[in-house]
Amino acid sequence: MLPFKFIAFLTLAAALGAAATGAPAQQPLRLPDWSGQWIRTGSGSFDPSKPAGLGQQAPLTAEYQKQLEASLAAQAAGGQGNDPMARCWPPGMPRMMINYGLGMEFVLTGETTYLLFGEPMRQLRRIYTDGRAWPPAITPSFSGYSIGSWEGDDGGGHYAVLAVETRGLRGPRSLDSSGIPVHADQETVVRERMFLDRAKPDVLYDEITVIDHALRRPWTVTRTYRRERHPVWLETICGELEPQVKIGAEDYYVTSDGFLMPTRKDQPPPDLRNFK
Numbered sequence: 001m002l003p004f005k006f007i008a009f010l011t012l013a014a015a016l017g018a019a020a021t022g023a024p025a026q027q028p029l030r031l032p033d034w035s036g037q038w039i040r041t042g043s044g045s046f047d048p049s050k051p052a053g054l055g056q057q058a059p060l061t062a063e064y065q066k067q068l069e070a071s072l073a074a075q076a077a078g079g080q081g082n083d084p085m086a087r088c089w090p091p092g093m094p095r096m097m098i099n100y101g102l103g104m105e106f107v108l109t110g111e112t113t114y115l116l117f118g119e120p121m122r123q124l125r126r127i128y129t130d131g132r133a134w135p136p137a138i139t140p141s142f143s144g145y146s147i148g149s150w151e152g153d154d155g156g157g158h159y160a161v162l163a164v165e166t167r168g169l170r171g172p173r174s175l176d177s178s179g180i181p182v183h184a185d186q187e188t189v190v191r192e193r194m195f196l197d198r199a200k201p202d203v204l205y206d207e208i209t210v211i212d213h214a215l216r217r218p219w220t221v222t223r224t225y226r227r228e229r230h231p232v233w234l235e236t237i238c239g240e241l242e243p244q245v246k247i248g249a250e251d252y253y254v255t256s257d258g259f260l261m262p263t264r265k266d267q268p269p270p271d272l273r274n275f276k
Contacts, residue, residue, distance in 0.1 A: 031150070032158040032196065034106040037118075037231030038204055040099040040223065046176040047221040053178045064181050064214040071179025078264030079251045082179030084172040086244050086251075090123050092142035092173040093166050094190045094208050097223055102234055104225075113148060113162060118233060127164050138168030140186065154198065166190040175210070183213035202227035247271075 042048030050056050053072050060068060071081030080086035091100065102118030115125035127148040138145045145168040152160035169188050174180055182188050189211040197203040204227065209220040243254045247270045252260045260270070 027157065029150070029153060029159050030157055031108045031110070032154065032160075033201075034108060034196070034204065035229075036202075037103040037105060037228040037233070038099070038225040039103040039228060040225055042224060044098055044100070044177060046095070046098065046180060048223060049221070052176075056176075056178070056180060058175070058180050059216045059219055060181070060214055061216055064183070067181045068179055071174075071181075075179070078262070078267070080244060080246075080263075082174050082181055083177050084174060085177065087246055089172055090142045092171070093125075093144045093169055093188070094192075094210055095173060095175055096123055096125070096143065097192075097206055097208060098176065099223070099225060103228070103231070105231070127162070129162075134167070140168050140170035142170060142173070144169040144190070154196070160195055162192075162194040164190075164192040164194070166192075181214055185213055188212045202229070 040048075043052065045052045045056055046058075047056050054068070058065075058068065067082060071083070074081040075083075085091055085095075090096070091098065096117060099117070104118065105116045107114040107116065111128070111130040113127040113129055115127070117123045117125075123143055125143050125146060127146040129148045129150060131149075132147060134147065135145070144166040146164050146166040148162050148164040150159035150161070151163055154160040167189055169186055169190075171182070171184075171186050173182050173186075173188075175182065191209045191211070193205075193207040195205055197205065204225045206223045206225070207220060208223060209218050211218045245252045245254055245260065250267065250270070251263050252267075252270070253263050255261055
């Protein structure tokens with residue numbers, strides 16, 4: 001049995017240790033509640049705070065500014081310009097964060113955050129939050145390869161911010177429907193900071209920074225989404241409803257009764273050489 005004086009010494013040491021370290025050990029932060037259906041607010045332009053097209057003031061290099069102007073001219077004449085989505089190509093990153101159609105849904109786990117996008121594109125993002133390093137090689141994809149980390153304290157025992165970097169993207173891609181181009185080398189890097197509005201927990205922000213060789217500097221925009229806590233998920237299929245058809249270098253439109261029609265004045269009909 002320990003002597004009384006020794007027991008008293010151990011009790012005093014424990015009390016002094018607690019006083020030196022302050023309050024009891026802080027509980028680990030928990031993942032936030034991002035459940036529900038998140039629907040975009042604002043326009044479908046890449047920067048929702050600015051007008052479409054040239055009004056976006058994209059910091060493009062001279063070469064890629066000409067590509068944007070050519071895209072806008074083609075669209076003004078009835079074509080699709082540099083808009084791959086018009087032909088059912090997926091939007092890819094970062095354009096997918098414009099959040100088309102019926103919204104997106106987060107599924108949060110300790111190792112991975114999943115973003116499920118509703119119709120019509122039905123894309124999936126995986127954001128790895130398990131502390132992994134970048135792989136030595138990445139197979140390019142439209143969604144890219146994303147590594148993230150949870151940061152900060154929202155004041156209620158949850159993480160405040162999901163910081164993400166995305167690499168390994170493929171094309172064709174543009175930043176929005178006006179045809180704001182990315183560089184042909186497809187070496188885009190996208191950095192994001194996603195977080196709830198502390199005063200309005202049904203509002204989510206995504207600060208998106210694009211680093212791309214078609215840009216003279218990194219371009220940062222902020223997108224905002226509102227939460228629907230009782231979502232209704234509907235199904236549409238892009239391929240079933242897509243009336244745009246590209247034949248050769250020309251864009252045509254398919255009418256409801258299944259016939260081709262031109263999209264611009266004096267447009268030539270399709271080449272029928274293989275029907276002779």
